[in-house]
Amino acid sequence: MTYCVAIAVAAGSVFVSDSRTHAGVDQISIYSKMHRFDAGPGRQFVMLSAGNLATAQSVVARMERDVEARGHLGLLSANSLEQAAEYIGRLSVEEQQKHRQAHADKSFFPEASFILGGEISGAAPGVLHIYAEGNFVRASQAMPYLQIGEIKYGRPLLDRIISWETPLDAALKCALVSMDSTLRNNATVGPPIEYLVLPAGTRSQGLYRLMQEDDEHLVELRRAWSDNLRIAFDALPGAPGLAGLIGPSAARITRLEVS
Amino acid sequence: MTYCVAIAVAAGSVFVSDSRTHAGVDQISIYSKMHRFDAGPGRQFVMLSAGNLATAQSVVARMERDVEARGHLGLLSANSLEQAAEYIGRLSVEEQQKHRQAHADKSFFPEASFILGGEISGAAPGVLHIYAEGNFVRASQAMPYLQIGEIKYGRPLLDRIISWETPLDAALKCALVSMDSTLRNNATVGPPIEYLVLPAGTRSQGLYRLMQEDDEHLVELRRAWSDNLRIAFDALPGAPGLAGLIGPSAARITRLEVS
Structure with a gap:
């Protein structure tokens, strides 16, 4: 399982993710679920992933290859987060179908979902939820946070604390407590915990940290x-x-x- | 959906349930999910139900008929909560099979689960979770609460507050806040809210209340x-x-x- 949360408030956005993956209870590993893409000046993207790890890794690898190729595909040319989300959704559906066809076992689930955030000069910042089907929604002022994975344990606090006016430090604090509540209640969500804070409009690289359990x-x-x-x-x-x-x-x- | 929670601490037990049932989003009704059985002096039972409403109602009706028949079956003759749970589990499985066989539609789910509590003179009080398969577990001192239905939103607080030593009034307060967190986050869990407090060893009828939304x-x-x-x-x-x-x-x- 996984827990990732992203919050987009007036002052900027916050991303928090856990790092535990499992295929059965005796096959537990640590993989980062926070992916950052350097797409040139004035373009920064961060993506959180949940679901099938192989699908998520394939999508991230293809995104990175497209950036390195410096072509017209992908994050380099997207004029909005929505264009980037459409591109990622298409890659995700392609990767899922590839392996679904190769595998007749009904207990195989190639689905993955993503949260995409970041900023493109001139376009509105924000966070989007890309579903396994490739479609997506954007967080709104009325609903300024998105979650993927094991979302329920950590939701009551977000629901009570987060609004569009919440300061960035309070948003981070809330996301971290939400993560901690989830860690306590689901053994398949685990450290290290990564977070990224992107203040709106500054085009800085933001503040990134990785926190071990201690x-x-x-x-x-x-x-x-x-x-x-x-x-x-x-x-x-x-x-x-x-x-x-x-x-x-x-x-x-x-x-x-x-x- | 449903949310029911029962807490068994040293000082007694607490039961809280919502009252919303739904078959689709436009068919929402109010049914009590807290069932109390008068099984004679020194024998009191309370049962919370989740899952298929028809199954739950059939089980409760058969339990009541067996009590009225004053025979050797059911709550009148059970010497422990476990014996009562075994009887209820058997009724539940029978009712589920009856309708599963009559209905080939795979989207039909006759499963129901129950929390059983109460006190029988001479036997240890406590609360038991009766699964849809008819088997059951008892809450322990290390894990003094049980939940059925939409359990995740209301769990973090129970997890942090409830221990075997928690006083009865704090256990009730915690169960009510847990219910309120669930109401806020799942539209298919709704008022009125019922609660019952049974102090250990007093053999009183306890304190029962039904609370409307206001x-x-x-x-x-x-x-x-x-x-x-x-x-x-x-x-x-x-x-x-x-x-x-x-x-x-x-x-x-x-x-x-x-x-």
């Missing part, structure tokens, strides 16, 4: 979230009518303060 | 959790290295206090 920031974030969540939970009001049944519960507290 | 406690709990979660999130430490890219972020705060 990364100081990741450990501190995990501990702080665990503590803070417990405090936030303890301060919730209790249900009415229980006191008569189980005795008085702790004093009701509904206000938290930061010291 | 229930005062539910609304207050939802608002308080939303506020507290935001405060808990804001107080998390930020990632290193971002300041140079996007300017200084808010002062780092890692301590929350309750006022």
Whole structure:
């Protein structure tokens, strides 16, 4: 399994991915699912992948070959993220069909899906979800995040915190906590964790980091979230009518303060 | 879809269920998924159901008929929750097979699963998950909660909060917040919400409540959790290295206090 999340807010975009792949529970490996493409000045792309690893690797390899060939194909010539997504979707469907035809076994699933982000001079930045069928959708101001892979455990926090106005550092923090919740609940999602932050309009390479399981920031974030969540939970009001049944519960507290 | 959760801690057990059923997006109804059985003095049972509604209703109807018949079958004669679960599992498999055979359509899914709890004088209380195949497992001290239906959205909080030592009021609070997170993220899980709290060893009927969407406690709990979660999130430490890219972020705060 995989968990990748991308958030596009007014201030820029954030990408976070895990690195665990598995073919059965006793065949677990580490592969990066974050792919960055250097497509010349003013053109940067980042892609996150989920699903069949062979399909994802073939798609990435073909994208890189097309960039190296300096031809009119692919990321070098796309005038928008949508054009790039259409190209990637076509490669993905081709790779899936190639192996689907070669394999009659119904338990073989060549499907892969992608999140594409980045910036092309003059075109709107953003993040797009490319489905296994090759079609795609763009995140919107009303729905500023996209997820692929094991999406459910990490979604409730994104749902409550992320809006178009969320600052970039808060968006990163939220994506990392969302990742941590998923790591805790699905053993097939695992470290190292990679993240990339791309501020809007700066055309910098952004901030990229790879965090191992014992990364100081990741450990501190995990501990702080665990503590803070417990405090936030303890301060919730209790249900009415229980006191008569189980005795008085702790004093009701509904206000938290930061010291 | 459905979301039901049961928690068995040292102090007793808690059951929470939603009430939405659907056969397609335009055929949505309200049915209780919490079934209580009066099986005489010192014997109380509660069952939560998920999956095919017709199967669940048939199983519940047969359980009630067997209780009314006052025979040697079913809840009246079971000496343990496991014996009761075996009986329910058998009814469930019978009902599923009856309709599976009558229906060659592969898109027909008669499967249903159940959570069974309660107390029989002299036998250990607890909660059991009865699978669609009729087999079952009991929650343990190491894993004191069980979920059926749409389980993932509501799991991270249970995972962090619930232990064998959790007081009964905190277990209820946690189950209700877990339900609320699921309601927010899956449109096929919906109110009214029912809950039942059974303190261990008291043989009382426990505390039962049904909460409509605008229930005062539910609304207050939802608002308080939303506020507290935001405060808990804001107080998390930020990632290193971002300041140079996007300017200084808010002062780092890692301590929350309750006022």
